[in-house]
Amino acid sequence: MMTHAYAPLRHAFRYGSSALSAAALAALMAAGPVAAAEPGSAAKQAADLAAGKADDPVVLKAPAPNARRVYVYDPKHFAAISQSFIIDGDTARVLGTADSGFMGNPIVASDGSFFGHANTVFSRIARGKRTDYVELLDSRTADPIADIELPNAPRFLVGTYPWMTALTPNNKTLLFYQFSPQPAVGVVDLAGKKFDRMIEVPDCYHIFPSSNDTFFMHCRDGSLLKVSIGADGKSQTKRTEIFHKENEYVINHPAYSPKNGRLVWPTYTGKIFQVDLSSQEAKFLPAIEAFTEAEKNDGWAPGGWQQVAYHRDSDRIFLLGDQRAASKHKAPSRFLFVIDAKSGKRLSKIELKHEIDSVGVSQDAKPQLYALSTGARTLFIFDPETGKEMSSVNQLGAGPQVITTSDM
């Protein structure tokens, strides 16, 4: 009933429902034993009814966010209006939803205090005047707490790559990528609630903030670019060495942990580059091979959308992989490879038993592993230690693709 409850709010937390009739409640009661009386549950409502308690509809608040708050973004296969699902990983319940525009970029504060999107809307649904803006929402009410317009429609409209829009570690600045007419990074002052400026950059892509005024990008020549934003408005850039060959294609969805500055970047063949950005300089760690030569010959390769996740505390890499034809790198995978980031050793291979497109991990001590199927529109929650599927959340829109958590 929860997912069908109608809430007349644009963004809504809606895990209560008073829509069931007394007759339906009675039928539910008769159908089975009374479960634990969760808020909004049929049992709770029946008990309230029996006790003569008047129905008192209210707009609900979500519980305080924790490490297992998961956001699933559904770009709806390039539709003009998209949607985020706000999920509690502990209970595997949808807490609410938030609407977004065309090819939004979801963000979530590192302390969980807010979430939001860089958005694009048009005055006539998919045509007319274009407006780009950043919207921040309260993580308990989903009420807007900031709406900052971006001048001259600078957003890069692309299938959602999480690191094309990023928050600085103090959550006070949002950085977004512009592709055309020239590569640039937009700086949005979230604290002052205003657009600041565009920083022109060379032909480099993605944004990995390593401090509140420094970020790294990956350039077409195979180097990284360090950009110091500069308080006086004068930014400085510096290129690193070239760290991969021209025929080593790194994927569009690297994993990055802003808390320890680790960038984990697989190639199409499962070679994994790691860079430590914690010192504000790029330290290239030895590359790892996720698959043996024999496995590669048998067609094993990474594939999906968010193909890799990184757990900071345990220093572990989770990589989606399967046997696939060449150029099928965006097709889902049925297996997950757990790899020790330091030694490169494979710790386990989990058979997910679903066609999984994206993977994420909570950053608490005993993490949950999130495996999202775009085709099944379902988030499967696994215990990465045992490889067991613990729960799932279905009916997640039209084509959910992106998992976002915060490292609290």
Next chain:
Amino acid sequence: MRVLVLAATLAALSAGAALAAGALEVVPEAPAGSTEVKIAKMKFATPEVRIKAGSAVTWTNTEALPHNVHFKPGGSVDKELEGPMLRSNQTFSVQFNTPGTYDYICTPHPFMKGKVVVE
């Protein structure tokens, strides 16, 4: 009927363009003495060329990957000019009527940059 109306409109447009040519004027064929810029390997082979006002530049794409020439407003460019995508061996010519520096890119490959300095 619609075709006829369109043809008439085009005739009117080209007459107007000839009367009031802007700083950048697309010309149908490479005029005699126009400066050549070849496009190859994701680059404008001569990214900076110098010409006299009133002369033209002709771009030729020499590879299978389509490219174009795109002037965005800013600097000496007062009006956007987005050239058509050129396939292999196709050309595009622009006559520059006013001195200045004209920066351009390739629309789908914004890292491809060039400039025309008109003296």
